[in-house]
Amino acid sequence: MLNITHLRHISLITPHLEEQIKFYSDIWGLDIVAEDNNNAYLRGAGPEHHILHLKRGEKRGLHHIAFGLQDKQAVDQAAEYIRDKGFHIVESPDYLEEEGGGYGFRFVDFENRCIELSAWVDIHTTFWNKKQEANPLFLNHVVLNTTDIDHAMEFFTEVLGFRVTDWSEHQMVFLRCNKNHHSIAFNQGDHASVNHIAYEVDGVDEVMRGISNVRKKGYEEIWGPGRHGPGNNIFCYFQDPGGFVMEYTCYLTTIEDEKTWQAQVWKRVPHLMDQWGTAGPPKPETRAAMAGEPDPGWVENNTIKG
Numbered sequence: 001m002l003n004i005t006h007l008r009h010i011s012l013i014t015p016h017l018e019e020q021i022k023f024y025s026d027i028w029g030l031d032i033v034a035e036d037n038n039n040a041y042l043r044g045a046g047p048e049h050h051i052l053h054l055k056r057g058e059k060r061g062l063h064h065i066a067f068g069l070q071d072k073q074a075v076d077q078a079a080e081y082i083r084d085k086g087f088h089i090v091e092s093p094d095y096l097e098e099e100g101g102g103y104g105f106r107f108v109d110f111e112n113r114c115i116e117l118s119a120w121v122d123i124h125t126t127f128w129n130k131k132q133e134a135n136p137l138f139l140n141h142v143v144l145n146t147t148d149i150d151h152a153m154e155f156f157t158e159v160l161g162f163r164v165t166d167w168s169e170h171q172m173v174f175l176r177c178n179k180n181h182h183s184i185a186f187n188q189g190d191h192a193s194v195n196h197i198a199y200e201v202d203g204v205d206e207v208m209r210g211i212s213n214v215r216k217k218g219y220e221e222i223w224g225p226g227r228h229g230p231g232n233n234i235f236c237y238f239q240d241p242g243g244f245v246m247e248y249t250c251y252l253t254t255i256e257d258e259k260t261w262q263a264q265v266w267k268r269v270p271h272l273m274d275q276w277g278t279a280g281p282p283k284p285e286t287r288a289a290m291a292g293e294p295d296p297g298w299v300e301n302n303t304i305k306g
Contacts, residue, residue: 002078013060038056061295065184147191171188
């Protein structure tokens with residue numbers, strides 16, 4: 001079992017690269033650290049080198065999702081462990097060619113989803129100068145759609161070492177790798193895809209200023225603002241120009257005592273989806289946006305470098 005430290009970044013494939021870059025850098029509050037004709041790497045106000053990678057492609061989807069490990073030895077041991085479990089490693093442990101460097105490897109899970117485990121990635125030590133209405137600090141969590149929520153839960157707990165924090169009936173499972181209530185969650189769906197990506201900001205005032213700013217730029221929220229039951233976090237969701245759903249969030253529950261925490265099953269009722277009652281349950285259009293398009297993932301003749 002692995003000792004994953006944190007959610008590092010997410011990499012998305014988009015046929016709308018230029019529009020995506022402009023949205024995230026000019027409106028959402030991220031900052032470009034590197035780009036070329038086919039890629040853009042964007043950071044938040046925290047020290048992580050980048051929290052979002054956008055890659056040009058014909059159809060939107062997940063390129064990979066990256067989690068942190070402690071050091072090179074942990075990466076090598078993790079790769080051996082993953083290989084022994086029978087999962088296909090698509091990039092063996094090595095010094096990474098992506099921006100930010102580091103040492104890591106990539107493999108595909110049971111739904112052909114690419115996962116990177118890495119260490120020694122560059123961090124930012126300079127002062128954050130890009131002050132906007134909302135300044136995302138880091139990725140708070142990612143929610144993925146799956147065709148088999150029990151298999152997803154078992155893989156992330158029994159293979160990757162995550163712990164189950166809570167369930168939303170048998171529709172969603174929230175999984176943690178550190179004190180945060182969840183770094184990843186899975187939603188039972190008809191196909192594998194990205195459900196949404198949540199960006200941490202510094203408090204409710206910044207959530208509200210971010211909402212106001214995004215509205216002024218011509219984008220309306222698709223759900224929120226409100227406060228979830230599971231995780232107790234404040235939320236507001238938007239849809240970006242590429243069709244991905246993203247969230248401003250803050251105040252997610254932290255698990256201070258692993259020994260006493262008991263996972264509970266939350267009922268899927270309006271007052272627990274949104275404790276404030278300001279957002280209510282998501283509309284059918286929001287659920288459709290979160291369902292995304294079927295993502296076949298990676299096959300062996302794909303290359304995921306670059």
